[in-house]
Amino acid sequence: xxxxxxxxxxxxxxxxxxxxxxxxxxxxxxxxxxxxxxxxxxxxxxxxxxxxxxxxxxxxxxxxxxxxxxxxxxxxxxxxxxxxxxxxxxxxxxxxxxxxxxxxxxxxxxxxxxxxxxxxxxxxxxxxxxxxxxxxxxxxxxxxxxxxxxxxxxxxxxxxxxxxxxxxxxxxxxxxxxxxxxxxxxxxxxxxxxxxxxxxxxxxxxxxxxxxxxxxxxxxxxxxxxxxxxxxxxxxxxxxxxxxxxxxxxxxxxxxxxxxxxxxxxxxxxxxxxxxxxxxxxxxxxxxxxxxxxxxxxxxxxxxxxxxxxxxxxxxxxxxxxxxxxxxxxxxxxxxxxxxxxxxxxxxxxxxxxxxxxxxxxxxxxxxxxxxxxxxxxxxxxxxxxxxxxxxxxxxxxxxxxxxxxxxxxxxxxxxxxxxxxxxxxxxxxxxxxxxxxxxxxxxxxxxxxxxxxxxxxxxxxxxxxxxxxxxxxxxxxxxxxxxxxxxxxxxxxxxxxxxxxxxxxxxxxxxxxxxxxxxxxxx
Amino acid sequence: xxxxxxxxxxxxxxxxxxxxxxxxxxxxxxxxxxxxxxxxxxxxxxxxxxxxxxxxxxxxxxxxxxxxxxxxxxxxxxxxxxxxxxxxxxxxxxxxxxxxxxxxxxxxxxxxxxxxxxxxxxxxxxxxxxxxxxxxxxxxxxxxxxxxxxxxxxxxxxxxxxxxxxxxxxxxxxxxxxxxxxxxxxxxxxxxxxxxxxxxxxxxxxxxxxxxxxxxxxxxxxxxxxxxxxxxxxxxxxxxxxxxxxxxxxxxxxxxxxxxxxxxxxxxxxxxxxxxxxxxxxxxxxxxxxxxxxxxxxxxxxxxxxxxxxxxxxxxxxxxxxxxxxxxxxxxxxxxxxxxxxxxxxxxxxxx
Ligand code: SF4
Ligand code: SF4
Ligand code: SF4
Ligand code: FES
Numbered sequence: 001x002x003x004x005x006x007x008x009x010x011x012x013x014x015x016x017x018x019x020x021x022x023x024x025x026x027x028x029x030x031x032x033x034x035x036x037x038x039x040x041x042x043x044x045x046x047x048x049x050x051x052x053x054x055x056x057x058x059x060x061x062x063x064x065x066x067x068x069x070x071x072x073x074x075x076x077x078x079x080x081x082x083x084x085x086x087x088x089x090x091x092x093x094x095x096x097x098x099x100x101x102x103x104x105x106x107x108x109x110x111x112x113x114x115x116x117x118x119x120x121x122x123x124x125x126x127x128x129x130x131x132x133x134x135x136x137x138x139x140x141x142x143x144x145x146x147x148x149x150x151x152x153x154x155x156x157x158x159x160x161x162x163x164x165x166x167x168x169x170x171x172x173x174x175x176x177x178x179x180x181x182x183x184x185x186x187x188x189x190x191x192x193x194x195x196x197x198x199x200x201x202x203x204x205x206x207x208x209x210x211x212x213x214x215x216x217x218x219x220x221x222x223x224x225x226x227x228x229x230x231x232x233x234x235x236x237x238x239x240x241x242x243x244x245x246x247x248x249x250x251x252x253x254x255x256x257x258x259x260x261x262x263x264x265x266x267x268x269x270x271x272x273x274x275x276x277x278x279x280x281x282x283x284x285x286x287x288x289x290x291x292x293x294x295x296x297x298x299x300x301x302x303x304x305x306x307x308x309x310x311x312x313x314x315x316x317x318x319x320x321x322x323x324x325x326x327x328x329x330x331x332x333x334x335x336x337x338x339x340x341x342x343x344x345x346x347x348x349x350x351x352x353x354x355x356x357x358x359x360x361x362x363x364x365x366x367x368x369x370x371x372x373x374x375x376x377x378x379x380x381x382x383x384x385x386x387x388x389x390x391x392x393x394x395x396x397x398x399x400x401x402x403x404x405x406x407x408x409x410x411x412x413x414x415x416x417x418x419x420x421x422x423x424x425x426x427x428x429x430x431x432x433x434x435x436x437x438x439x440x441x442x443x444x445x446x447x448x449x450x451x452x453x454x455x456x457x458x459x460x461x462x463x464x465x466x467x468x469x470x471x472x473x474x475x476x477x478x479x480x481x482x483x484x485x486x487x488x489x490x491x492x493x494x495x496x497x498x499x500x501x502x503x504x505x506x507x508x509x510x511x512x513x514x515x516x517x518x519x520x521x522x523x524x
Numbered sequence: 525x526x527x528x529x530x531x532x533x534x535x536x537x538x539x540x541x542x543x544x545x546x547x548x549x550x551x552x553x554x555x556x557x558x559x560x561x562x563x564x565x566x567x568x569x570x571x572x573x574x575x576x577x578x579x580x581x582x583x584x585x586x587x588x589x590x591x592x593x594x595x596x597x598x599x600x601x602x603x604x605x606x607x608x609x610x611x612x613x614x615x616x617x618x619x620x621x622x623x624x625x626x627x628x629x630x631x632x633x634x635x636x637x638x639x640x641x642x643x644x645x646x647x648x649x650x651x652x653x654x655x656x657x658x659x660x661x662x663x664x665x666x667x668x669x670x671x672x673x674x675x676x677x678x679x680x681x682x683x684x685x686x687x688x689x690x691x692x693x694x695x696x697x698x699x700x701x702x703x704x705x706x707x708x709x710x711x712x713x714x715x716x717x718x719x720x721x722x723x724x725x726x727x728x729x730x731x732x733x734x735x736x737x738x739x740x741x742x743x744x745x746x747x748x749x750x751x752x753x754x755x756x757x758x759x760x761x762x763x764x765x766x767x768x769x770x771x772x773x774x775x776x777x778x779x780x781x782x783x784x785x786x787x788x789x790x791x792x793x794x795x796x797x798x799x800x801x802x803x804x805x806x807x808x809x810x811x812x813x814x815x816x817x818x819x820x821x822x823x824x825x826x827x828x829x830x831x832x833x834x835x836x837x838x839x840x841x842x843x844x845x846x847x848x849x850x851x852x853x854x855x856x857x858x859x860x861x862x863x864x865x866x867x868x869x870x871x872x873x874x875x876x
Contacts, residue, residue, distance in 0.1 A: 005756065005780050006779075006780070024754065025754055025755065025756050026716075026718065026754075026756070026786030026787075026788075027756045027758055027780065027781045027784055027785070027786060028756050029687075030685060030686050030687050030718075030784055032687075033686070033687025033688075034684070034685075034687060036687070037684070037687065176755060176756075177755035178754065178755055178847070179753075179754065179755060179847035179848060179873070180750070180751060180752050180753055180754055180755060180757070180847070180848060181755075181846075181847050181848065181849065181850065181851065181854070182755060182847035182872075182873075183755060184847075184850070184851040184854060185845055185846065185847045185849070185851075185854045185872045186872075187851065188851050188854035188855040188858060189854075189855070189858045189870075190845035190846075190854045190857060190858050190870055190871065190872045191858075191870070191871060191872070192868050192869060192870060192871050193868070195858075195862075196855060196858070201862075201868050210862070214859065214862070214863040215863075216863050216866075218862055218863070218866075219838070219862075219866060219867060219868055221868065222868055223839070223842065223861075223867055223868030223869035223870060223871070224842050224869045224871065225871050226844065226871045226873070229842050229844075229869070229871070232842075237839075237840065238839075238840055238841075238842055238869075239832045239836055239840040239841065240828065240829060240832045240840065240841045240842070241841075241842050241843070241844065242825075242829075242841070242842070242843040242844070242861075243843070243844045244843065244844060244845050244846040244849060244853070244857055245846030245848045245849050246844050246846050246847075246848070246872065246873050248844065248873070251873060252873070266832065267828045267829075267832065269825050272802065273801055273802060274798065274800045274801060274802060275800060275802055279802075280813075282806075282808070282813070283807070283808045283828075284805070284806070284807050284808070284821055284824055284825050285802060285805065285806040285807075285813060286805055286821060286825075287801075287802035287803055287804060287805060287806075288802075288849075290752070290795075290796050290801075291749065291750075291752040291848075291850075292749070292762055292769050292793070292796050293796075294850070296849075296850025296851060296852045296853060297750075297850055297851045297852065298750045298752075298757060298850060298851065299757075299851060300750075300755055300756060300757025300780065301755035301756065301757065302757070302780070304757055304779065304780065305851070306750045306757055306759065306779075307748070307749070307750065308749050308750050308752075308850055309747050309748060309749045310747075311747035311749065311762040311764050311769060312762075312764060312767055312768060312769055312796075313767060315796070315797070315801050315803055316801070316802075316803025316804060317803055317804040317805070317818065318801070318802065318803055319818070320853075321846075321849050321850075321853040322850070322852050322853045322856055324822075325853065325856040325857060325860055326856070327818075327822050328822055328825060328826060328860065329856075329860050329864045331822050331823060331825075331826035332826045332829065332830060332864050332865075333864075334863060334864040336856065336859075336860075338856075341850065341852040344852040344855060344856060345851070345852055347855070348851065348852070348855050365748055365759075365775075365777055365779075366777075366779045367757075367779055430795040430798035430800050430801075431788075431791070431792040431793070431794050431795040431798070432794050432798070433663045433664060433734060433791050433792065433794050434787065434788065434791065434792045434795075436663050
């Protein structure tokens with residue numbers, strides 16, 4: 001996030017796109033509700049009638065995957081009305097002309113046809129967003145989980161730049177990061193192309209810095225991203241995989257393909273707190289400790305690094321993941337001699353500019369928002385104040401694109417996936433309390449579709465895609481539009497990702513979880 | 525900022541304009557009993573336990589809704605004030621079940637604490653007691669309407685923190701009840717079980733169901749930590765008794781969320797003791813995973829990685845790091861892959 005969670009209740013305008021905050025990020029959702037109570041305006045763009053849509057001032061039910069057209073259309077209207085922020089564009093941005101030229105073809109009528117959103121709603125959205133004193137955009141996986149997810153994100157950046165809604169309180173572009181420490185895993189360089197702090201492995205200076213710190217020669221070639229790993233496993237270029245605390249068999253798209261890839265490996269090691277579906281395929285399983293059994297830090301979606309404090313001893317023979325890694329490295333002849341996570345953080349701080357001023361002692365009970373460049377720095381509430389990472393904000397002309405796989409005659413329904421409130425990925429299913437509350441998948445189907453196919457409320461049906469099939473119970477609800485079925489991926493009994501498409505974004509290699517074609521049928 | 529001088533119990537104090545008398549007292553470590561006030565909620569002045577005497581005012585005003593004024597002279601503990609508070613407490617206790625020995629809230633109950641301090645026994649106004657059914661139809665929240673003191677905090681928490689307005693008063697007078705609208709049980713309402721209402725209830729009317737009978741508040745140590753479920757990064761206190769986590773309670777100083785949590789963070793922590801937890805290393809032998817010692821498992825993995833690296837080069841090995849694990853662990857994982865194995869093949873599910 002460029003801004004902070006506790007700025008949300010003071011928002012003037014919130015534009016929420018592809019983001020079901022009240023279910024996926026409940027406390028952020030409650031802050032949005034507080035903003036509404038304080039008089040904020042809310043614009044929602046989502047194919048589903050999510051809870052936020054129900055409380056919004058304007059809900060645009062766009063066709064799945066037409067976000068770029070929508071944003072371009074809104075920008076076209078903003079320019080037509082002269083609502084853009086001229087001073088901001090001149091001082092802080094580049095390539096405005098390219099954008100303007102490209103936007104010409106996205107007239108309200110054209111955009112309305114592509115997106116299914118009425119022209120008046122597009123105009124209203126443009127007016128509310130562009131004429132606000134300050135406006136924040138929030139998005140999540142509904143924007144990024146497309147083959148053109150990167151372009152979706154850049155479109156939103158265009159919109160914010162055009163109206164100068166960046167680098168101020170309550171004014172920015174805010175991706176809500178999904179899992180508890182996805183921000184931190186990125187910050188720490190658990191990515192194939194960067195060291196901690198986003199320092200590129202291909203950069204000679206960065207390489208030299210880490211070679212000096214770690215005392216070994218390092219490879220400047222970026223490694224495999226996740227989808228590459230499964231491909232490489234199939235082709236035998238990859239022989240061993242070490243999986244820490246993830247369950248790709250459940251969470252990655254096209255699960256059958258993933259499972260086959262894992263089976264093709266010579267050696268699979270899984271380190272987890274539960275015997276996950278992936279762990280069941282492993283050659284060796286290491287039992288890790290849960291968050292309650294170890295000390296360390298998580299970095300949340302607003303870049304706040306916070307303490308995780310050990311409350312109990314590990315269960316049984318389990319060990320903290322950092323200890324297991326230390327033992328393994330040492331056994332391989334490179335001793336990791338850390339006595340505590342605190343000591344690891346000291347090394348992180350030395351090598352990671354954004355974390356330079358962070359120590360466990362300083363984090364205390366309130367945490368710190370990075371960048372924290374030195375030991376006195378109080379942390380950073382919002383990013384891009386006065387300047388952007390690359391100097392000036394760059395407009396990028398982006399055209400509407402279509403999803404990799406759309407419904408067709410064979411697979412006439414559009415499957416969209418996401419989360420629900422009571423569960424998080426595949427992790428919370430291990431809570432007995434949450435499990436009794438929400439024990440099984442309830443796929444959402446529109447009443448008219450249900451009627452046509454003869455489905456009853458709560459009936460178990462079969463969902464088939466080009467890649468596989470699953471059975472699921474259904475809930476009949478107008479929350480979903482005609483022709484769309486919505487499912488989560490929380491349940492081992494209904495492994496939705498058997499269905500999803502393994503196509504991915506060209507830059508981030510994020511799978512297109514949000515759109516694929518499926519067929520619905522009665523169980524015979 | 526404008527500052528006011530006032531006298532509280534004979535002491536001169538200075539506080540910013542706009543402060544309430546209650547806040548002014550608390551800033552200066554003067555204790556005032558409160559039942560309906562919470563710093564995250566708008567004040568309602570409902571319970572009137574926080575009354576004080578202010579020179580020049582006829583009645584005893586509730587301090588939580590009275591703003592300070594220049595030169596104010598406040599008495600917080602004189603006989604008149606204490607007597608007024610005692611009447612309120614006597615009335616509440618008279619209508620209270622008093623099964624404190626089995627009540628989950630014992631040791632942490634505001635009513636019991638003040639009744640003790642003011643010597644309120646409930647004998648003076650003895651009368652009818654309520655005998656209402658307990659709402660236990662959901663897995664998370666136990667509601668005992670007999671213990672409710674109608675302070676209204678849960679209603680405000682649901683509306684103001686959670687933005688939902690599930691709860692309200694039903695019936696009137698002696699029969700007043702606070703709960704989901706139309707006095708429905710929680711699981712038949714639109715409640716999302718965030719437990720914000722539980723976190724503000726001053727008595728045992730709303731409690732965490734799974735914590736009942738698991739420990740007394742004085743036996744429990746609280747460890748502040750960060751939620752392991754979503755990227756919001758809420759903080760809360762793990763409640764630990766005898767080396768075991770018995771539940772979660774709000775930590776009002778949490779930087780992101782204050783007292784608010786969602787159903788996962790507040791009620792999902794029994795996953796720590798899930799029977800599906802792995803408690804020992806496993807090694808596949810003859811096609812099945814069997815328990816093994818740590819030494820054996822570590823040696824096997826080190827040998828296998830070493831062998832594959834030698835035969836096929838470091839790029840034949842890859843790792844998936846974890847968005848569930850700590851920063852320190854993610855740092856070590858990428859260092860392990862880069863410095864020990866010698867490859868940049870490390871990624872994580874950044875995208876799910
Ligand atoms: S649990 Fe949350 S939603 Fe339910 S009544 Fe209490 S405050 Fe409201
Ligand atoms: S249930 Fe608790 S918080 Fe709600 S009104 Fe009764 S005593 Fe107050
Ligand atoms: S309590 Fe709920 S909203 Fe807060 S971090 Fe945990 S899962 Fe997210
Ligand atoms: S605390 Fe002031 S009236 Fe209840």
